[in-house]
Amino acid sequence: MEKVELVFGEKKTDQTYITRPGAYAIIFNETKNQVMTVQSLKTGNYFLPGGGIENKETPEQCLHREALEEIGCKIELGDFLGSAGNYFYSPTYDTYYFMIGYFYMARIVEKVQESIEPDETYGWMDTSKAKQDLVHAHHRWALKKAMEI
Template structure:
């Protein structure tokens, strides 16, 4: 598995597996991102809960973050990142599982009011994503569809 960030000796990392969707528009030149209230950008998706499958996690996260029904698609890959969260004051090993995904409907108002859906040009989005392993996944997805 590709790893980003630096492992620091003596630090206890909390493992955080999550599932994320690469959601492109019809022409595949814009991508759906989530902007949080602190101005950071992320791929739609998030941490797995309990015994959720990858598909169940992505569907739940789509409803919570975007108010959208998502359908999981083609596997892109997985990568991880060591990082420190100022918000949680904790060290994490974020393990990302990345898929192409599509919006297939609305589910109502998003549950997470501090998350906003933004459509961003793919070339710019690669540089805007907060997590390096999410940027890697977007670049890989664009290469797979011949857009990079």
């Protein structure tokens, strides 16, 4: 895996952080004015499609699995955009995390099933809104980087 290019958030010296690597996709619509997002129904927070890397998965394998689970689609991965870390506290899990995100351009190949995530929904969001509403700073960074391509 690549080294982390940027780090967001503030590391509190009095806390222990769990390092959580994940992979995330930037999927634009045809005109590139909307991006696919996933919303947690528990918190209302928005994320890029993707999630935590499990067992010995590669970031690419993780993204293919997560795309099926979250948006019910097969995807084709494009360019690797970069990696970034983010220190944050999750009130949902009462845990401090250092998330390492590996970000890729992607496109939807086909819809093959419904989402299997009962606590999430997904859909297109205007990129201008997503640049503000994605909950994690490293997701916002990756989106801005993707928009420059």
